[in-house]
Amino acid sequence: MALLPVEEAIARLLALAKPIARIVEKPLAEAQGLVLAEDVTACVTFPAFDNSAMDGYALRHEDIAAGAVELTVIGESAAGRGFSGRVGPFQTVRIFTGAPLPEGADTVLMQEDAEALDAQRIRTRFTPAKGRHIRPRGQDFKEGETLLFVGERLDAGRLTLAAGMNRPRLPVFAPPRVAILSTGDELVAPGETPGPDQIVASNAFGVGALARENGAEVLDLGLVPDRADAIAEAVARARQAGADVLVTLGGASVGDHDLVQSSLLSLGMELDFWKIAMRPGKPLMVGRLEGIPVLGLPGNPVSSLVCALLFLEPLVALLARRSSPARAGEALLAEPLPANDTRQDYVRARLTRDDQGRVLAHPFARQDSSMMRVFAASDALIVRPVGAPALMAGDPCPILVLRPV
Structure with missing residues (x-):
């Protein structure tokens, strides 16, 4: 079976979701980054006096x-x-x-x-x-004027204005709820002492941070052992909490101990696709369970984060009625890269600027998908399309910016 191209996979995932329609009232202190669901008028005149x-x-x-x-x-x-x-x-x-x-x-x-x-x-x-x-009195606005409008994202300026309008609470579209399910008998929580065959679970923290940065509330379902009944119980908790997205970490392949996909299928998940023509992140799974998009991320930490950037970020932004961060850019290669094969490659790299202000991308020599240290030090991912020819130092290359320089 041919692996699904990245762009098609993203489009198919986003087709499973619609922007959140639930409307809630939030106090100003909790409304940052949310999107207004109704026009808002001023309750006072400002200034109230000359x-x-x-x-x-x-x-x-x-x-x-x-x-x-x-x-x-x-x-x-x-x-x-x-x-x-x-x-x-x-x-x-x-x-x-x-x-x-x-x-x-x-x-x-x-x-x-x-x-x-x-x-x-x-x-x-x-x-x-x-x-x-x-x-003069009313120079800024007058009582009854409409100053904030449906669809506007509440940033520092708009929250300041809302407070000045004497609006302590605002009607907003509810933030999407992202439930994260980590599976694996080998996992222990940070702070615990791993056994001889165990590792410290890390993926949920980066994936959760990315979801929050794009407007989501995160429900961490905790570490679940490789048992179908434990996975089913965790999924039930996600449903009861009203999750809008279910993200699984690890166990989505078809090995003897990879039970996520089979467990979700037994619970009624409709599998849309599995396995993507990308590196890292090939064993990515997408489906739908009772109307909830399911995104199965790989277990390797870097694969999980790269896939979260490409798939979870635009999904959460769509649900939250926000624009995805503008990550696409271009840099000049600081050193050569070989021709690419049949999977779109995302090469971890540092970014610098030369004395002319041009952005240079320095790919790391080690690109193993388990190396968290390399990803944490990366400012960008160099995008190498399927079949891309070899590039020399100084050649332009597309990048996804993680941290601007």
Whole structure:
């Protein structure tokens, strides 16, 4: 059976999913990165009152229009503590940034444009335009205005605006729930002492981080032994939790101890495809279980992460109504690469810049799919298409950026 090309495999996986339609209300502190499900209007007017944009003196423009004059200081207006009186002819109020403009005043003179004669008198050194340094009421927005719109992703600026609109909670599309199931009798959790035939489980942490970076909530189903009943129990927990995606780590092949695929098939999974023409990551599985996309990632840590980048990242972004990170780019090879074979290769590499600012890709000599250290040090994956010819140092090559330089 011919191995499925990577691009076709990605398209078929994404065809199994639709953006999340559930709407929930989230407090502002929990809404970062989520997508608005409804238009949002302001509950207040901002600014709520005319206020000063500078430290200085609030005065009547007609008193200073003719040039330098002496004014009597009759009080002070500070943020949260305004002046309650009225500014009359040739009077002024000491005012600070953000403080309410006193009644009768129509201009603010910056403090450096005033000469203090004593505690109660100043002389103007400059004549600003009428209305200068005043933020009028409603300059930013007015109560009832629609300022945030359905489909917008809540970033720092939009969350700040929502808070200023006096909206403590926002209607958003629910983040997708990604359940991660790690299988293998050989696995122990970080912090435990592995037995002579065991290893420390690592894949779920990187895969989970990638899912969260793209807007998902992650349910870690823990380490499950290589038993069909244990796998079925973990899948039942994922269903009860309302998982939108089930990700399995390891055990998706067809060896005597690889029970994930057979267990899921017995639970009713419809297998869409298995095995991809890529390196690392050939034994990748995709199916659907009661409407939930199932993504079976390889057990080797690097294979798992590469496949998560290519498959899980766009899947979660689609469900979360977000755009996938823009990873595609181009670099110049720092050293030669041989011709490629029948599987699309993803070569781990460091990125640097030369003295002309061009991006250079330095492939690591060791590319074993179990080597976490190499992947952690990588800034990019050099993409080598099926049948790609040999490349020399200085040749351009496509890359997927892990960390920009």
